[in-house]
Every structure is written in C-alpha cells, then in structure tokens.
Amino acid sequence: MRMAVGLEVHKTRRLRVWVLCLVMVVAVVALSGMNLFSESAREGFADPAAQPWEALLLGQVMIAAMTSPVLVAVLAGRQVDIEHQGQGWFMARVAGLGPGLLCRAKAVVLGVALTFTAVAQCVLLIAAGMVAGIEVTLPITLWARYGLCLLLVDLALLGLHLWLAARVDNQLVGLGVGLLGAFYAVYALLMPTWVAYVLPWGYYAAISPVAVEGDRFVESAPVPWAFALFLCASAALFLGACRRLDRAEGGPA
Amino acid sequence: MSHVITTEGLTKAYGSRTVVDSLDLRVPEGCVYGFLGPNGSGKSTTMKMLLSLVRPSRGEVSVLGRPMNHRTRHELAALIGSLIEAPPGYGHLTGRENMAIVRRMLGLTERQVERAVATVRLRDHMDKPVRAYSLGMKQRLGIAMALAREPRLLILDEPTNGLDPAGIEEIRDLLKSLADEGVTVMVSSHLLDEVDRMASVLGILGRGRLIFQGTRGELFDRSTPDLVLETPEPERVLDLGLSAVRTHEGLRLSGLGEDETADLVRRLVHHDVPVHGLYRVRRSLEEVFMDLTGREGLS
Ligand SMILES: Nc1ncnc2c1ncn2[C@@H]1O[C@H](COP(=O)(O)OP(=O)(O)OP(=O)(O)O)[C@@H](O)[C@H]1O
Numbered sequence A: 001m002r003m004a005v006g007l008e009v010h011k012t013r014r015l016r017v018w019v020l021c022l023v024m025v026v027a028v029v030a031l032s033g034m035n036l037f038s039e040s041a042r043e044g045f046a047d048p049a050a051q052p053w054e055a056l057l058l059g060q061v062m063i064a065a066m067t068s069p070v071l072v073a074v075l076a077g078r079q080v081d082i083e084h085q086g087q088g089w090f091m092a093r094v095a096g097l098g099p100g101l102l103c104r105a106k107a108v109v110l111g112v113a114l115t116f117t118a119v120a121q122c123v124l125l126i127a128a129g130m131v132a133g134i135e136v137t138l139p140i141t142l143w144a145r146y147g148l149c150l151l152l153v154d155l156a157l158l159g160l161h162l163w164l165a166a167r168v169d170n171q172l173v174g175l176g177v178g179l180l181g182a183f184y185a186v187y188a189l190l191m192p193t194w195v196a197y198v199l200p201w202g203y204y205a206a207i208s209p210v211a212v213e214g215d216r217f218v219e220s221a222p223v224p225w226a227f228a229l230f231l232c233a234s235a236a237l238f239l240g241a242c243r244r245l246d247r248a249e250g251g252p253a
Numbered sequence B: 001m002s003h004v005i006t007t008e009g010l011t012k013a014y015g016s017r018t019v020v021d022s023l024d025l026r027v028p029e030g031c032v033y034g035f036l037g038p039n040g041s042g043k044s045t046t047m048k049m050l051l052s053l054v055r056p057s058r059g060e061v062s063v064l065g066r067p068m069n070h071r072t073r074h075e076l077a078a079l080i081g082s083l084i085e086a087p088p089g090y091g092h093l094t095g096r097e098n099m100a101i102v103r104r105m106l107g108l109t110e111r112q113v114e115r116a117v118a119t120v121r122l123r124d125h126m127d128k129p130v131r132a133y134s135l136g137m138k139q140r141l142g143i144a145m146a147l148a149r150e151p152r153l154l155i156l157d158e159p160t161n162g163l164d165p166a167g168i169e170e171i172r173d174l175l176k177s178l179a180d181e182g183v184t185v186m187v188s189s190h191l192l193d194e195v196d197r198m199a200s201v202l203g204i205l206g207r208g209r210l211i212f213q214g215t216r217g218e219l220f221d222r223s224t225p226d227l228v229l230e231t232p233e234p235e236r237v238l239d240l241g242l243s244a245v246r247t248h249e250g251l252r253l254s255g256l257g258e259d260e261t262a263d264l265v266r267r268l269v270h271h272d273v274p275v276h277g278l279y280r281v282r283r284s285l286e287e288v289f290m291d292l293t294g295r296e297g298l299s
C-alpha cells in the first residue's frame, strides 16, 4: 500500500491537482467573502446581534456545497482516467497491484489534497473576515466542526467518484454526476431539512453549522446518527468495491 | 527441448460464446514464437490468460515450469515481461517519469531501466511527454517497460501494430537478438508477414482454435501447392472430368498430391493431350495462412 501511494504521488505530477485545489480555495474564499466589503455588512462588524461571522460561515457553506462536489468529481476523474488512457490497470496488475489497491492509494493522495483544500478554505476565509475588520468573537469551534464535516463529506464522495471513474471509463459521466450533485447540494440548503439526507450530496447542506430562523442565525448540526451512518456506509462500500475490483479479472471497467 | 509455456485444454467462454477453445500451446525455450490469427480470433484473450489477467473457463496454464494462476502470478510476474493490446504509458508524464514508475513498481535498478531504454533506442526521447510520442515510440516504450525487469519470457501482443516497415524491422531484429540471448519471446500478430521472418515456431489461431502449431517448414508441408498445366487444348483436359480453373497459361489444378499428379500425367498421355509444361506454383506463406484461417477473416 505504501508503494502504491508513492506511485500515485508520482503520477499526480503535471495533473495539476494542486492547481485545481488552489483555484477552488480561491473561488470559495472570494465568492463567500464578497459581502465582507459591502457597506451594509461593514456596519454590523462590531455588533454581535448582526452575527457577521455566522453570515460569512453560511456563505461558505453555500459556495462549498456548490463547488466541492465538482472538485471531488474532477480530481477523482483525472487521477483514474490516466489508468484507462495509459493501460495502467494491466501494468499494475501484472506487477501484483490490483485496481482496488490503486483506487485506495488514489483515495489517500486525493484525500490529503482535499484536506488541505478544506483547511485552507476555512483559514483563509476567517483571515479575510479579520482583515475586513470583524470585531465580534469568532465562533471557532463551530467553524472547526464545519471544516471537519466538510472534509468527511468530501472523502465519502471521493470514494464514490473513484469507484465510478474506475468502472465507467468515460469521465464525462463522473463529471456530470458531480455537477448534478452540486445542484442537489445547493437545492438541499433551500429545502426542508430531510431533503439533505436523501442523497449523499445533500450532506453538504446537512453539515451546515448555522441555519436561518426568522431573521437571525441559529446553530445547527447534522443528525449525528444519520451522519455517522452515512460516513460508515460510504467507507464500507468503497472498501468493499475495491476488494471486488481486486478479485475481478482484468481491468475495472 | 523444454517448454516455457504449456497449456492444456485452455478455454475461455464469455457467456455462451467460446472465444478460446481447448488450446494446447507448446512454446519452446529460447525461441521466437509467432502467435497468429485474424482479428477477433482470441490472441489477446489467450495471452491474458497466460498472464493470469483473465481467468480461464477451463484448462491449465503452466509458465516456466510452474502452474500460473492468481496465486502464483505475482512471483512469476517478475520473470515475465508483457505488453497486452495497447502499449502502456501515462500520457501526461515523460518517458523517463513513466520508466521511473515502472522501476518503483517492480523494484528495479536505474541500470536495468537505462539498459532497456537503450535497447529500444528511446534514449533521446525520454524527456518528452508520452502524449507527444508517435505510435512507434509508444510501442518501444511499452517494450522497454516489459524488458526492464530482464525477463526470461516476453509476451508481446501485436508489438508491431501500427509501425512502419523500418520500425517493424527494428523490432524484429530486437526480438531475434533477445531470443539469441536465451529469452523466450511470444509475439502475436494478425499479419503473418510481420512475424514470418523472426518466428522459428508458429501457432495459428482461427476462431479460438489452434489450427496449426509447428515450424515454418511444417506449415508449408501442410498445404499442397497448385499445379499449372500448360496446354493449347484445355477443353480436352476438362473433358476428362478434372476440376480445374482456366488461366492464361492453360489450367490450374488444386489439391493434387504426388500420386494424383502421377495419375494425371498417365491419363494425359493416354488421351494424347499436348502438354507444353506442368509445374507446381509455390504459394506464399501468407496464402497458406489465409487458407488455414479462412478468407472471410472475422469470425
Ligand atoms: N471481456 C470480454 N467480454 C466478452 N467478449 C470478449 C471479451 N474480451 C474479448 N471478447 C471477445 O473475444 C473474441 C476474441 O477477442 P481477442 O481480443 O482475444 O481477439 P484478438 O485475436 O486479440 O483480436 P485482435 O487481432 O483484433 O486484437 C472477440 O470476439 C471479442 O469480442
């Protein structure tokens, strides 16, 4: 497994994984931080009742729900497509590395990239808020919990997309699924809560740490058992699918 | 002579379609074995079974004296270099980076990689992305990947596919010299011409069955060359009830063995038919191959 992960790191060269992640971070920070510089927002920077941090956080939830599914789909698609294009499945199989092992190694490498992306998003956005001059105390645990939940949902969907990309060699399929997922995630934010628990992408909405109630923001959290079940099921399905890929003959597609 | 690859009743069926049917292959050590067959005859499927990339529906494979299956394939893989269907290689990486991945994957040394690259004469192109390679360069990179582990057996699926005549010649020389060094090379093609001059043993596949296995000479002996009968009066020969095709020289008769030919001459003399010439036309190996595999090609 360590060797497989090392190989994946070498394969990411020139795939622009880091560039993609960086673009996403910038996009999320820029789009969710846009309001920071509007006059009306600035007025509430010193007023706890205006909840400027919560507003900013909800902005991130919205933009992250829109962008993360696409980022995950694109990363998984690129990292797997090289195997389809380059006869990599056979090459690895002959060397004793099954397609499932390759997928798990890809999950590790891309998981690290997604971790950096999620952390960078949160940190930079908070920094932007401070630079803009928000004086109210930062709800740091709320934000940290959101960052962690975002990462976990990213990882769960990464497994799904890696499997999909391996099984279906046309990578437009995975990208299309990712785009639809993004729509669904945003839609779930605007719909009754239960909608968020119907499809995996809904969890981007379910993990939102703030909700709007009347004209103020209140703290919110995903239903713990449902979220835990989702994560465990995703992990189990991914590992099970990888084992099946390793046992099957030939390539995964 | 010991065999590097033997198979017993090797069969693969996809659903109800049998694509490889009861093959008993015998690949002798240190030779170039030409594995021939038209498109879709099952060459790639067979080679994948030899490498245990595809599970046989029935039958046994033994490679280098050991049974080959998913349990032993990892150990045996170190001794076998292979190239299946399209040449491998990550397009976004350079040749050098691709070779580095192979080196790590197989635990090879820098020297082994360099030697393989030098053997296929790809040294000058190692810093180009593989995406920008010509088909011939990709094939050669694939062969370098297969060679790097210094295998005792090479299994190459259509390595000359898409190469120009000079490229084919180069691969041919390379494989022959490898065989001279004691490496057993099994190479497939759908064109007899491509393997004819390098293979010392041929296996011919048609619709999943092994129609012929043996040397080139044995293949020739398999078929009886046509007889050409030069005569100004072909009608009289046809009146004798012989099946023949008219040509501008006279008549062409096929399928006549030695005894039948002697009999024919006796009858011609008896009926006083003027004969200006009677000779056999050597057929090209390609024609023999086409006869065996059927001219309709695809099964
Ligand atoms: N995974 C599969 N599922 C179903 N049928 C398959 C599969 N793989 C191969 N076949 C069928 O098996 C037959 C033999 O295929 P194979 O690729 O072995 O032929 P080949 O001799 O290598 O042909 P070519 O010269 O075109 O490469 C074909 O008819 C093909 O359609």
Ligand SMILES: [Mg+2]
Pocket (backbone or CB within 6 Å): B043, B044, B045, B085, B157
């Ligand atoms: Mg083939």
